[in-house]
Amino acid sequence: MAQYFEVHPQTPQQRLIRRAAEIVSQGGLIVYPTDSSYAFGCQLDCKDALERIRRIRQLGEDHHFTLICRDLSQVSAFAKINNEAFRLIKTLTPGPYTFLLQATREVPRRLQHPKRKTIGIRLPDNAVSQLLVAELDDPLFSSTLILPGETDGLTDPEDIRDRVGSRVELILAAGVIPFAETTIVDLTGEFPVVVRQGKGGIGLLGA
Numbered sequence: 001m002a003q004y005f006e007v008h009p010q011t012p013q014q015r016l017i018r019r020a021a022e023i024v025s026q027g028g029l030i031v032y033p034t035d036s037s038y039a040f041g042c043q044l045d046c047k048d049a050l051e052r053i054r055r056i057r058q059l060g061e062d063h064h065f066t067l068i069c070r071d072l073s074q075v076s077a078f079a080k081i082n083n084e085a086f087r088l089i090k091t092l093t094p095g096p097y098t099f100l101l102q103a104t105r106e107v108p109r110r111l112q113h114p115k116r117k118t119i120g121i122r123l124p125d126n127a128v129s130q131l132l133v134a135e136l137d138d139p140l141f142s143s144t145l146i147l148p149g150e151t152d153g154l155t156d157p158e159d160i161r162d163r164v165g166s167r168v169e170l171i172l173a174a175g176v177i178p179f180a181e182t183t184i185v186d187l188t189g190e191f192p193v194v195v196r197q198g199k200g201g202i203g204l205l206g207a
Helices: 014-025 047-057 072-078 083-092 127-136 157-164
Strands: 003-006 030-033 038-043 066-068 097-103 118-122 140-144 170-173 183-186 193-196
Touching: 003 014, 014 030, 014 038, 014 127, 014 170, 030 127, 030 157, 038 047, 047 140, 072 083, 072 118, 083 097, 127 140, 157 170
Parallel strands: 003 170, 030 170, 066 118, 097 183
Antiparallel strands: 030 038, 038 140, 066 140, 097 118, 183 193
């Protein structure tokens, strides 16, 4: 059964964040909060944890995974980003957006979209996830906690513990987080394209 850390949503306890980062660094699969949902998270190069996410969620090979990054400088190490994309991401983040960008060689091939060679990038407006990636000093490989046959993510950490607690190493519980899809913006072309409108506003995107 997973360890269960109750963390303050605005001022998370640093010792618990540090321990969570240790679990991730040791190859553990965790559940953690973002600004739009709870999500699965693991180390970037941990193939076993990635496959566990695929099994739990029953995901196909064409699923777009996401890297939760510390800041824009970290984004540029894992995704090809031009000046216009940089300015747009800087304006919209932190926030509930997922940006699709061409992956660099730093991203393992198994984490990229198999046909487009892209990766999703997020900079969430959530204190827990921000502190976690800062402590890791690496992106957190991530996938929204939506179980097979369901359309919405799990919102209550107690419910999460009951349903997936035996399949992860840690649950970082920060209270109930209402599920909302992120707004997905494709930045691989000449102009930004809104792939999905979610929680993030699209006024600045000209849509």
